Every structure is written in structure tokens, then in C-alpha cells.
Amino acid sequence: EGWQRVINGIRVSYNSDISITGSNANMLSGELATLLSGRYIEIPIYPLSFSEFLKVKGIESSSRKVDNAYDEFEKYGGFPSVVIAEESIKDTILSGIFDTIVLNDVALRAGVKDPTALKSIIRFLADNVGQLVNASRIVNTLKSEGVVTTVHTVNRYLDLLENGYLFYRAKQYDIRGREYLRTNGKYFIVDTGLRRNAVGRKDGNYSNRLENIVYIELLRRGYTVDVGKLDNKEIDFVARKLDETLYIQVAYELPANMHETDNLLNIKDNYKKIVVTGRYYETTQIDGIPIEYIVDWLLSRG
Numbered sequence: 001e002g003w004q005r006v007i008n009g010i011r012v013s014y015n016s017d018i019s020i021t022g023s024n025a026n027m028l029s030g031e032l033a034t035l036l037s038g039r040y041i042e043i044p045i046y047p048l049s050f051s052e053f054l055k056v057k058g059i060e061s062s063s064r065k066v067d068n069a070y071d072e073f074e075k076y077g078g079f080p081s082v083v084i085a086e087e088s089i090k091d092t093i094l095s096g097i098f099d100t101i102v103l104n105d106v107a108l109r110a111g112v113k114d115p116t117a118l119k120s121i122i123r124f125l126a127d128n129v130g131q132l133v134n135a136s137r138i139v140n141t142l143k144s145e146g147v148v149t150t151v152h153t154v155n156r157y158l159d160l161l162e163n164g165y166l167f168y169r170a171k172q173y174d175i176r177g178r179e180y181l182r183t184n185g186k187y188f189i190v191d192t193g194l195r196r197n198a199v200g201r202k203d204g205n206y207s208n209r210l211e212n213i214v215y216i217e218l219l220r221r222g223y224t225v226d227v228g229k230l231d232n233k234e235i236d237f238v239a240r241k242l243d244e245t246l247y248i249q250v251a252y253e254l255p256a257n258m259h260e261t262d263n264l265l266n267i268k269d270n271y272k273k274i275v276v277t278g279r280y281y282e283t284t285q286i287d288g289i290p291i292e293y294i295v296d297w298l299l300s301r302g
Contacts, residue, residue, distance in 0.1 A: 047078035077193025
């Protein structure tokens with residue numbers, strides 16, 4: 001108790017650089033934010049990127065092993081302790097990380113006495129990454145599973161999960177109206193390995209998992225990321241950084257009967273637009289819009 005004042009006292013008394021680490025967004029609120037206002041830089045830390053993953057594994061980015069390495073990265077995620085572990089214990093380590101986040105950084109900190117609803121919400125969000133959701137839909141889904149809760153409780157737990165850096169919320173942005181919509185949003189989990197742990201290690205939802213990887217990588221590159229809405233069409237991501245805007249459509253496979261670029265072509269400004277795919281294609285562009293394979297995009301400097 002009162003550690004914030006100790007930190008400020010050290011700052012005032014000594015010529016020193018101070019690094020404070022924490023696992024909850026509330027750390028930089030309240031008294032500490034007041035004492036250090038204008039005197040600190042917040043640096044978000046994420047699990048390893050795919051490029052960092054390859055360095056830890058000792059795999060050259062031009063190697064033929066890269067695609068197999070991506071499969072492992074997509075399955076088990078980028079927590080360092082998981083990356084360097086033998087495959088036989090990766091899931092055990094992930095389970096421990098998951099429990100630490102949920103129990104210590106979320107439930108214990110907020111005084112959640114019955115974590116049943118909380119864990120059900122986590123499982124729902126993890127199984128529906130990349131889907132537009134709201135509190136009412138979550139309440140109805142949990143009710144059908146025999147878990148009774150309220151919209152107020154769900155909204156509180158969603159805030160707790162964001163503050164604990166387990167999930168990130170991408171708001172809907174009306175591109176034509178240039179305003180945020182107050183309706184649905186998409187939730188993405190910080191690590192694909194944690195997602196697999198939360199849903200019981202089942203496969204499926206390949207397109208949504210691909211979206212999750214792209215979203216976290218955009219955050220890692222310093223973008224503010226929203227879900228775009230253009231009339232009745234959806235743009236998967238509107239990523240902005242300073243005066244740069246990037247529109248991204250994510251597709252695990254390119255459909256044969258339609259172009260994934262169609263929605264992007266309806267955006268009439270001149271900002272960069274790309275399609276990121278989960279499978280490799282010889283096609284490098286459609287209608288002037290670049291088509292980038294997820295592995296190549298993750299290893300690019302863009």
C-alpha cells in the first residue's frame with residue numbers, strides 16, 4: 001500500500017530511470033497516474049511475434065522450415081516459456097499461464113467469488129474471436145448452457161478481461177460516416193495458444209484464428225485497430241498510426257467465385273489496402289490490391 005508514492009519519491013530524489021512492470025491496466029490509473037502525469041512512457045509488451053519466434057527457434061526466415069514453424073506458432077502461441085519447451089509439456093505450461101491470468105489478474109483483483117460465469121465468458125469469447133458480439137448475445141448464449149448472468153455482470157467481466165490484457169476489443173468504425181458505432185465489437189485474445197487452451201484444445205475456426213493473429217500483430221506494430229463498416233459491408237481491419245491508414249481484409253482461402261478485394265474496392269480513398277491469406281497463392285494482386293500470404297506478411301517490416 002502506498003507504493004506509488006515511494007516510486008515518485010525515488011524519481012524526485014535520485015537521477016535515475018525507473019521501470020515498472022505490471023499485468024493489469026489499472027496499475028497506470030489513479031494515484032500513480034496523477035503522481036507521474038506527463039513523466040512516463042507506457043510500452044505494451046506482447047507474446048513473441050512470429051519473427052521473434054523464429055529467432056528463438058534458430059530458424060532462418062528464408063528456410064523451408066518456416067511454414068512448419070508457423071503451424072506451431074499458430075497452435076501454441078508466442079509465450080517464451082511455451083516456445084522453448086518440449087511439445088509434450090507446452091499445453092501444461094499454457095494451462096498454468098491461463099489460470100494465472102484468469103485467477104490472479106482478473107478474478108482475485110476484482111473480487112470475483114464465483115468464477116463460473118467468468119470462465120464461461122472467456123470460453124465464449126475465445127471460441128468466437130473475430131465475430132461481432134455484445135453483452136446481450138453472451139447472456140443468451142450462457143443461459144442456454146445453464147449459466148445465469150446479467151448484461152451488467154457480463155459488461156463488468158469484459159472490462160476486467162481487457163484490463164487484464166487477456167482480450168482486446170476492436171470497435172466498429174463507420175468508414176463513410178467517420179464515426180464509431182456503439183453497437184457490437186470484436187474481441188481478440190492476446191495469444192493463440194491461450195485461445196486453444198480456453199476452448200478445450202479443439203480445432204476449427206481457421207479464418208477467425210487467422211484474424212486474431214493479424215490483429216495482435218497490428219497492435220504489436222503500433223497501430224490502433226478498428227473493425228470497418230462501409231454501408232452493409234465489413235472491412236476486417238482499419239489500422240491507423242499517425243497519418244497512416246491501412247485497410248486489411250483477412251481470408252483463410254481465396255474464394256473461386258468472388259473477390260475478397262470487392263469490399264476494399266468500395267473504399268474510395270487512396271490509403272493502402274491489402275488482403276492477407278492463410279494459404280499461399282501464386283497470385284500477388286487482384287484488381288491492383290496486393291495479396292499477401294500470412295507468413296510473408298508477418299515477416300515483412302510493414
